[in-house]
Amino acid sequence: MYLCKPSREAIAGWSSLAADDAPDYLAALKSALREIDLASDQMLNELLWDYTRLFIGPYRLPCPPWESVYTSQKKLMMQDAADDARGTYAELGLIIDDPNVMPDHIGAELNFLSLAYERAGQGDGKRPDWIRVGDGFLHEHLLNWAPQFTSDMEAAAEAFLYKTLARTTRNTLVLLSA
Numbered sequence: 760m761y762l763c764k765p766s767r768e769a770i771a772g773w774s775s776l777a778a779d780d781a782p783d784y785l786a787a788l789k790s791a792l793r794e795i796d797l798a799s800d801q802m803l804n805e806l807l808w809d810y811t812r813l814f815i816g817p818y819r820l821p822c823p824p825w826e827s828v829y830t831s832q833k834k835l836m837m838q839d840a841a842d843d844a845r846g847t848y849a850e851l852g853l854i855i856d857d858p859n860v861m862p863d864h865i866g867a868e869l870n871f872l873s874l875a876y877e878r879a880g881q882g883d884g885k886r887p888d889w890i891r892v893g894d895g896f897l898h899e900h901l902l903n904w905a906p907q908f909t910s911d912m913e914a915a916a917e918a919f920l921y922k923t924l925a926r927t928t929r930n931t932l933v934l935l936s937a
Contacts, residue, residue: 760924761814761824761866765806767797784931791923809918821915822908826863829904837861844868844900851892865908868901869928872935897935905932 763769770792777789796802814824823829823836831838845862848854848871860867875893906929913925 762860765810770795770797784934787923788927791920806918806920809916809921813912813915813921822911824865825861826900826904829907847896872896901932902936
């Protein structure tokens with residue numbers, strides 16, 4: 760949801776992923792998605808505006824979606840955090856093949872964490888390694904900046920969907936870190 764603009768197709772996909780069998784901690788996000796009227800051009804335009812204003816620009820971003828901005832001394836993109844994330848992905852044979860997605864983008868980092876925990880659950884004999892990778896990435900990267908990022912996002916978001924996404928992301932990371 761952080762890497763994709765809110766189009767009718769994207770929202771329909773998100774809604775199907777947050778179906779009734781999704782975990783309870785996604786209840787608020789499922790509810791926020793159900794409140795979106797996909798037939799309303801105005802609602803979709805408001806969501807797109809909020810997404811653009813929060814994560815793309817052209818103005819100063821209230822919650823830049825890159826770890827480097829939150830963790831580097833000068834608050835710049837493409838600093839040590841981006842290199843570290845890219846290195847972790849590369850060690851495991853993964854690359855980001857979209858030139859528009861930086862390795863320390865919140866969406867990229869959450870996707871990587873999800874992949875690590877998904878592979879840990881596959882029971883391929885490497886379970887402890889993937890759990891270690893996921894837990895290490897969670898603590899070395901996401902927990903260092905995502906709580907502040909999601910607080911900034913929740914405060915700046917106008918759309919209920921993005922306020923809820925911020926809270927859900929923060930709560931999920933806290934749940935995973937316990």
